[in-house]
Amino acid sequence: MPDPAHATSTDPASDTPADATTAAAASAPADAADTAATAPREAGGTRPPRSAATRAAILAAARDRFAADGYERATIRAIAKEAGIDPSMVMRYYGNKAGLFAAASEIEVHAPDLTHVPHDELGARLVRHFLERWESDETMTGMMRVGVTNDAGAQRMRKVFAEQIEPVLSAVCPVPEEAELRSGLIASQVLGMALCRYVLHIPPAVALSHDEVVAWLAPTIQRYLTADLP
Amino acid sequence: MPDPAHATSTDPASDTPADATTAAAASAPADAADTAATAPREAGGTRPPRSAATRAAILAAARDRFAADGYERATIRAIAKEAGIDPSMVMRYYGNKAGLFAAASEIEVHAPDLTHVPHDELGARLVRHFLERWESDETMTGMMRVGVTNDAGAQRMRKVFAEQIEPVLSAVCPVPEEAELRSGLIASQVLGMALCRYVLHIPPAVALSHDEVVAWLAPTIQRYLTADLP
DNA sequence: TACGCTTGCCAACAAGCGTTGACCAACATG
DNA sequence: CATGTTGGTCAACGCTTGTTGGCAAGCGTA
The missing domain is CATH 1.10.10.60 (Homeodomain-like)
Known part of the structure; x- marks a missing residue:
């Protein structure tokens, strides 16, 4: 169900x-x-x-x-x-x-251009960017808050995902056909950390410094982006 | 009056x-x-x-x-x-x-006993359990939906995290002092996947089978649980 | 039978909501 | 000057919300 x-x-x-x-x-x-x-x-x-x-x-x-x-x-x-x-x-x-x-709710993620980033730094670069983006203003927090209870908000998030996240990752994905899947996995980790840290305020997620978040999440993102399919 | x-x-x-x-x-x-x-x-x-x-x-x-x-x-x-x-x-x-x-909102996560699970299977076991728990009824989805917009709901989620998630992971964590941090990281990935899959309905997250979710997320959880601190 | 207690429905309350239409002060143009 | 457009306020509308008090029916007991 x-x-x-x-x-x-x-x-x-x-x-x-x-x-x-x-x-x-x-x-x-x-x-x-x-x-x-x-x-x-x-x-x-x-x-x-x-x-x-x-x-x-x-x-x-x-x-x-x-x-x-x-x-x-x-x-x-x-x-x-x-x-x-x-x-x-x-x-x-x-x-x-x-x-x-x-x-x-017309928002801009401002996803960075990753085509000239060394491939082994993609994870760290992405995590750091989204960390800064989330804290720059309340737009992202708000979009999530609305996206969870309101269907129009959820639709907006899917649109942002499809139009702003996926293309950026597709550009650096070795196999373009896998970009959607890998983007979804990355979104799950990035949004999950944002949820725990900025919305639910779960203590250990709030306590992490930027560098610690990057150190923990970057290998995950890197793997979602480059690891072989299971 | x-x-x-x-x-x-x-x-x-x-x-x-x-x-x-x-x-x-x-x-x-x-x-x-x-x-x-x-x-x-x-x-x-x-x-x-x-x-x-x-x-x-x-x-x-x-x-x-x-x-x-x-x-x-x-x-x-x-x-x-x-x-x-x-x-x-x-x-x-x-x-x-x-x-x-x-x-x-008095909910039960029913976190499983992990003390007798082989240490290298903890990630897969956890992911599979939460996958089933999320799909068994709408309680978890609802709690998240409320926790995001309502502060009482967020508090409930923090309480569930502290009383039902953390203790279970603390029992299998090599260093108990790190259990809170590691639980937070695990929550970020698990809740993030649930958010994308069950609430926002982001297509690639919805399309994954149970086995695929486990194959992708289990190594992440495993690492959050056992990897050395950065 | 009459009582008291519980269980339930009904009608209403004040407050707040999104929304509307009437009205007013400028002000540039004929 | 008169006039029409524009930016703005005010008071109200119809409706829904959470919430409350009064009243009726069931029922075990004295």
């Missing part, structure tokens, strides 16, 4: 056209054309240029709250308060909560 | 989480005269025997919903509906949502 299917109520991914009012805005998360929802009566056809400043402030606040509280506990009101504006502005700029989340 | 006791805090982790297990009694400090029905102080002599059947039904439903939806999306109403009783019964039996969660 592998799959705990829980595609239930408040799921920003399954924004089916059932709700006609929010469908248009939700499908256009970025600064795309929002049609009838926000410009109901005017037939001017003018594209309203919106204030980029508050828009960015909302996005920053949303990232912060989603990362700290997860999807359902991060309320629109709290995000608006942190951004210093009215909750209704959030709706006007991003349509609805799902649209805001879609925009806020 | 107004209830100021919990007006500010809807978070089960906000109050001192040490007494989370007795949240029902702990959450009613002073003005809770209404607890005459729900909080029988054991000094009375006769402990009111409550219907164990519905009590168990509630607990089973709660485990199910918490595991599937996480703490905040699992509503009392949904749990009661699944248990086939009225929502108010949940309150009468478990005090409040935090108390119900405390009772529902």
Whole structure:
């Protein structure tokens, strides 16, 4: 019984056209054309240029709250308060909560170029990079926090994995066909350490220094990347 | 009439989480005269025997919903509906949502006795056991889902780690002082694979057979358990 | 029969949620 | 000046949440 299917109520991914009012805005998360929802009566056809400043402030606040509280506990009101504006502005700029989340969870792993790294240093290089990336801001922690409870978040993580992790490793994988498998194994160790260290705060995982984490995990990553298939 | 006791805090982790297990009694400090029905102080002599059947039904439903939806999306109403009783019964039996969660998250990892396992088979044995444990029911998946977003859940996971994982590994660890560190490393890999495989559903992690997971992870676990410190 | 205790349902409460529409201050342009 | 667009606030809506108090039915005992 592998799959705990829980595609239930408040799921920003399954924004089916059932709700006609929010469908248009939700499908256009970025600064795309929002049609009838926000410009109901005017037939001017003018594209309203919106204030980029508050828009960015909302996005920053949303990232912060989603990362700290997860999807359902991060309320629109709290995000608006942190951004210093009215909750209704959030709706006007991003349509609805799902649209805001879609925009806020657009993340960049910034995976490094590994093609010129000596092959026996790949593990250490990868571990150190992700360590720094995880601690640079709360984006990764937040994405994981949301990815675990919310299906749209999990989908985002799969997308990041497929588009940002896998290609980088595929470039240095001896057999490209095995890149997906090896990437999955590496992700399991890297995400697992991040989970224990940054989210669950399991004491021994928190106590490790950067160098210790690298010393322990790098051989594992190295083996997942280069060892023969079983 | 107004209830100021919990007006500010809807978070089960906000109050001192040490007494989370007795949240029902702990959450009613002073003005809770209404607890005459729900909080029988054991000094009375006769402990009111409550219907164990519905009590168990509630607990089973709660485990199910918490595991599937996480703490905040699992509503009392949904749990009661699944248990086939009225929502108010949940309150009468478990005090409040935090108390119900405390009772529902009382889990057993059933870590195996490793003292008679050959030392070079420890890794494989551990991986295989946890694989089966994770797939036997949704308890572990649910605990992780809750542990990531809710601080009370994270505390539960730390407790399980300290009381059920660490002792077992400490018994087979050559140097007992290193057991905590080595347990943390092992947890990072085991939980990481579980996260990718059962929660995030990252394709290559899902595609692996049991034997493949064991073949890949066992050497890692073995090394974390027995390798010299860096 | 009447009582007390337990078990349960019902209806309601206050609070908080996402979301909406009316209204207002600028301000550039006819 | 008048006017229309833009960025923003305010108050409310419908709904769901956790939670509570009152009341009805079962039942062993006096």
